[in-house]
Amino acid sequence: MSSIQPDTAGPPPGGARKTGDLPDRLIASGLEILAEEGLGKLTLRRVAARAGVSHAAPAHHFKGLPQLLGCICRVGYDNLTEAMVTRRDRAGLAPRARLIAICEGYLAFARDNPGLVQLMFNALPEAVSRPEMQEAADRAYGVLQETCAAFEPVGDAADSTETMVWSLVHGFAFLGLGYGFEQARRVTRAPDFEDILPALTVRLA
């Protein structure tokens, strides 16, 4: 949260920050809006206002709203990758422990960033500029692929393990975020991933 170097110190004394940091501040403002107000409030004008600039200022840095959203998603995918990799690297060498670790990383990320996940996964494709986020999304999916590579396919398709794991984990996260049949579920406690872990019947290749 806090460091010895305060974040609010302004530009570094000696360093002439040529380009300014408004793009980063706009992205940070967008992430804050997603966290505090939700996807429905994520507009160019509100992002600019939260960053403390006029609503015309972002046009000097982003081609339009879709490109800004794309950059926000890029940060989201990078954070998702980090959440998975951090846990995986702590999990030791056993393939199954590593697989469960990235699942938990994804679930933690979804739990902690519901608005951002909604933008990344549910927003209309035309509303988000895809090129900005593609590499970051590749890296995140790459973590899943690598971790699943130690297992043999559960079906005919080469990517069936990934598909199964991703389906299970995303669907579970989706339940945890309160979508779907929320009203109809008579849950006495939050669903627990341990309860559906037996579904991960993947075998080592």
Place this chain on the structure above:
Amino acid sequence: MSSIQPDTAGPPPGGARKTGDLPDRLIASGLEILAEEGLGKLTLRRVAARAGVSHAAPAHHFKGLPQLLGCICRVGYDNLTEAMVTRRDRAGLAPRARLIAICEGYLAFARDNPGLVQLMFNALPEAVSRPEMQEAADRAYGVLQETCAAFEPVGDAADSTETMVWSLVHGFAFLGLGYGFEQARRVTRAPDFEDILPALTVRLA
């Protein structure tokens, strides 16, 4: 599609249709917009225009946009229930065959109604009037619960089978709808549910 009684014949000759059918026509128009143009184009004004009335007319039948959306969702849940029940009843008596049948029903419904599913499951809760759809959602989830009741829990929680099945199927449908890591997946063919079926390792109770 067509029947001997044409749909366009207007009110039945002898029957004084007291209440009129505009509410139903508005709901039908909303479903058409979802199917043809997507969730982003589902507005009160467009629904009214497609139904052939002024945009002030719906106010005589719906409290506001959220209530209309709630009624559209109710129809969606009813259709989802029908898709699952039809296949389940054709599947015979074996519990596992019945379970797979409702999964296939859900997947077919999601594939055929992507815009509607997005409204039902992904739209912001405050944008949809929940009371209108709750009973229909209860019925749909009830089908899942009944069908899972033949199996023993896969984890500690009593609802763990439902949670596992629903997570897997919804996550898989989500992939099929082209969300998530679509750009990063190097799929040579559409994902096939058969490939992840081995994950359904539920045992009879």
Place this chain on the structure above:
DNA sequence: TGTACATCAGTGAACGCGCGTTCACTGATGTAC
């Protein structure tokens, strides 16, 4: 060291858009007598 100029990230006003909602109205339908 000083001057003229170019660059560029901001401002603030204005634009048009589609949105949900409101409101006085109208004309058809049903009903009481």
Place this chain on the structure above:
DNA sequence: TGTACATCAGTGAACGCGCGTTCACTGATGTAC
């Protein structure tokens, strides 16, 4: 059978809202000479 009235589902105009975008501008910064 005829008349007066109430009901109600529509119309069309108007409202205010927030949105993304555009545009002339300004003031600071960097650079060439």
